[in-house]
Amino acid sequence: MNAPQLDAFVSSASAGIEFDDLTVSPTDDRYRAEIPGDRLETDEKGLRKFAEENPWYVSNWYYWTRAVGPAGARYAFLRWIERADERPVGERYEALSTGVSRSWGQLRITASLGEDGKRRYALRHVDDENSTGLESYSDPLAARELVKHDDRGRYRPLSTAPTLPTGWEYPDLSGDDLVRTVDFVYPATVENWHREREGELDVTHFREAAERQSGIYSIVSQLSVEELEAAAETCCVDSHCLKRRQWDEDEETALDVERGSGEFPCREPCSLFITAARKFVTLGREDTRSYEFDLTPTEKEQIEEIIDAVAEGRTDEIREADLNEGANRYRARYLRARRLEDGELSGTPTYPDDQA
Amino acid sequence: MQALVIVGHGSHLNPGSSKPTFSHADTIRETGVFDEVREAFWKEEPSFREVLRTLESDEVYVVPLFVSEGYFTEQVIPRELRLEGWDVSAWDSEDGVSADHATLKASDVEKTVHYCGPAGTHDSMSDVIVRRAESIAGDPDVGEGFGLAIVGHGTERNENSANAIHYHTERIRDSGRFDEVKALFMDEEPEVDDVTDFFESPDVVVVPLFIADGFHTQEDIPEDMGLTEDYRTGYEVPAEVAGHRIWYSGAVGTEPLMADVLLERAAEAGADVSGAPDGEREPGAGVAGD
Numbered sequence: 339m340n341a342p343q344l345d346a347f348v349s350s351a352s353a354g355i356e357f358d359d360l361t362v363s364p365t366d367d368r369y370r371a372e373i374p375g376d377r378l379e380t381d382e383k384g385l386r387k388f389a390e391e392n393p394w395y396v397s398n399w400y401y402w403t404r405a406v407g408p409a410g411a412r413y414a415f416l417r418w419i420e421r422a423d424e425r426p427v428g429e430r431y432e433a434l435s436t437g438v439s440r441s442w443g444q445l446r447i448t449a450s451l452g453e454d455g456k457r458r459y460a461l462r463h464v465d466d467e468n469s470t471g472l473e474s475y476s477d478p479l480a481a482r483e484l485v486k487h488d489d490r491g492r493y494r495p496l497s498t499a500p501t502l503p504t505g506w507e508y509p510d511l512s513g514d515d516l517v518r519t520v521d522f523v524y525p526a527t528v529e530n531w532h533r534e535r536e537g538e539l540d541v542t543h544f545r546e547a548a549e550r551q552s553g554i555y556s557i558v559s560q561l562s563v564e565e566l567e568a569a570a571e572t573c574c575v576d577s578h579c580l581k582r583r584q585w586d587e588d589e590e591t592a593l594d595v596e597r598g599s600g601e602f603p604c605r606e607p608c609s610l611f612i613t614a615a616r617k618f619v620t621l622g623r624e625d626t627r628s629y630e631f632d633l634t635p636t637e638k639e640q641i642e643e644i645i646d647a648v649a650e651g652r653t654d655e656i657r658e659a660d661l662n663e664g665a666n667r668y669r670a671r672y673l674r675a676r677r678l679e680d681g682e683l684s685g686t687p688t689y690p691d692d693q694a
Numbered sequence: 695m696q697a698l699v700i701v702g703h704g705s706h707l708n709p710g711s712s713k714p715t716f717s718h719a720d721t722i723r724e725t726g727v728f729d730e731v732r733e734a735f736w737k738e739e740p741s742f743r744e745v746l747r748t749l750e751s752d753e754v755y756v757v758p759l760f761v762s763e764g765y766f767t768e769q770v771i772p773r774e775l776r777l778e779g780w781d782v783s784a785w786d787s788e789d790g791v792s793a794d795h796a797t798l799k800a801s802d803v804e805k806t807v808h809y810c811g812p813a814g815t816h817d818s819m820s821d822v823i824v825r826r827a828e829s830i831a832g833d834p835d836v837g838e839g840f841g842l843a844i845v846g847h848g849t850e851r852n853e854n855s856a857n858a859i860h861y862h863t864e865r866i867r868d869s870g871r872f873d874e875v876k877a878l879f880m881d882e883e884p885e886v887d888d889v890t891d892f893f894e895s896p897d898v899v900v901v902p903l904f905i906a907d908g909f910h911t912q913e914d915i916p917e918d919m920g921l922t923e924d925y926r927t928g929y930e931v932p933a934e935v936a937g938h939r940i941w942y943s944g945a946v947g948t949e950p951l952m953a954d955v956l957l958e959r960a961a962e963a964g965a966d967v968s969g970a971p972d973g974e975r976e977p978g979a980g981v982a983g984d
Contacts, residue, residue, distance in 0.1 A: 410750075479720065479723075482716055486709055487709065493707070493708075493709040495705070495706040495707070495737070495738065496739075497738075497739045521740075521748060525739040525740035525741075525744065525745075525748065526739070526740045526741075526744035526745070526747060526748050529744070529747045529748050530744070530747075533747075540802055550773065552765075552769060552770070552773075553765060553770075605744075606743065608739075608741065609706070609736065609737050609738075609741060610706060613706060613737075
């Protein structure tokens with residue numbers, strides 16, 4: 339607590355203060371002040387003494403009502419980080435003195451005490467919690483470029499894909515700048531999380547979102563419920579997106595696909611989902627055909643293993659010389675050399691009728 | 695409090711697509727005239743659907759970083775922003791290049807939204823095109839002995855797409871600065887492939903009226919014009935094509951002066967931009983304000 343904080347406290351006391359575990363109420367020309375385990379009635383001088391003896395309560399009140407306020411998404415998020423609604427002030431300050439950490443998607447946020455009871459926040463990748471030698475940043479705007487590519491250098495079109503790059507840190511952010519930085523990493527997540535906590539999350543279910551599409555996307559409303567289930571399983575699970583899906587087919591019809599375990603909600607199908615859905619609709623329009631292939635049982639299994647490895651993004655994990663893996667590159671090349679004539683499986687034409 | 699939201703297309707495939715939006719937003723942030731400046735995208739995040747709720751300001755100026763009036767600016771953006779009661783007639787633009795602004799409410803937030811016409815059709819965009827020509831030619835006085843080709847995408851689906859190109863072509867031609875000024879297109883006549891057929895001037899500056907550099911401006915157009923057989927091998931600036939020297943270097947939307955166009959759109963919609971520096975524009979250099 340510093341002098342301006344103390345002055346602000348005393349001048350606010352006449353209007354009454356009730357914040358966290360601190361209560362001050364004016365009584366005629368005196369004050370009644372209360373914190374856990376201590377209660378007194380006193381004049382202004384006594385009130386100042388009381389504040390000086392309990393600086394945490396005053397600086398806590400000052401930080402939340404003056405530095406962070408007003409109540410809203412940012413306020414609720416910063417309170418959530420230090421578990422303000424779960425721990426009394428004293429316990430919280432003790433925890434903050436060594437740092438309180440929370441995960442937000444793949445972000446690790448650590449709150450600690452700064453000067454005069456203000457908070458400072460550190461931000462990094464969860465996997466970098468114990469890393470040293472991280473590239474250090476202070477400007478929230480830098481986060482836009484920082485998270486644009488994953489650790490393999492690939493462009494990340496979906497902010498909440500679990501491919502957040504590692505190797506960077508924001509060691510010392512104010513509350514304002516922390517929330518701005520998080521908003522550049524995971525746009526609108528804090529706001530939608532807050533709305534959800536307030537019971538005000540506006541969910542747009544798939545059918546409604548599909549109805550509003552136009553142009554080349556208007557066909558997504560043709561997606562059947564079975565195709566929609568498969569699409570959600572493809573795009574909206576933790577392995578592909580850290581948002582927790584809160585939308586369903588419509589208000590009455592829940593999808594039978596896990597919602598994800600993310601901290602922040604997904605309130606409607608995103609642009610990537612709509613783009614994928616459009617492709618799935620066109621795929622679904624094709625009729626099946628019967629083909630005859632000559633494959634050994636192991637070759638059939640190998641094709642299944644390749645599909646699985648690509649779908650799970652495991653191809654990079656398969657060792658160069660592991661010839662027992664169906665999705666090994668040598669094995670795939672050998673299959674191609676043996677079974678793909680002019681690029682067609684077993685030399686079987688894709689459109690045999692058209693060739694006749 | 696007042697906020698500026700720059701809405702761009704963005705891309706699921708091309709990481710460079712959002713760069714001009716970010717860089718113009720940064721330029722405007724530095725002026726300090728808006729309490730908040732935020733980017734939003736059709737294909738990236740924050741989406742048009744969610745950007746307004748991330749702002750604290752009550753007054754929000756939305757400027758589309760798009761080339762022309764049409765499908766995106768008239769249908770997609772207002773719909774996705776949930777602008778209540780939006781009707782394109784509010785822009786009062788029958789010729790497809792005169793959209794100014796409309797004041798509306800968005801249905802999911804308690805904010806007033808001033809929805810502006812696209813950057814690409816603003817009069818001062820002519821200045822940006824001229825500035826682009828100057829920077830390509832490396833000559834602040836470029837004009838005499840030079841032709842200027844303004845290249846648009848062109849599409850049969852939306853005539854406004856070509857209107858924006860023709861509009862600036864005529865304005866710059868009327869200014870008399872260049873010996874010749876022509877509008878050319880990728881997907882309609884007259885085509886940029888035959889650029890040298892349309893000019894007598896030995897030197898031709900080619901400025902594509904595109905927002906971001908991508909496949910069209912970096913691959914298709916250089917190859918179509920015959921600057922190079924294969925864009926990956928690069929090309930000289932200027933490059934010799936059929937007896938002309940072609941000066942080319944990509945999308946006009948990346949020109950820093952674009953930030954001024956966005957600011958002017960917001961100012962005309964009522965934003966308080968007092969205190970903003972007057973950009974890099976030199977009086978009389980361009981054609982706006984004539």
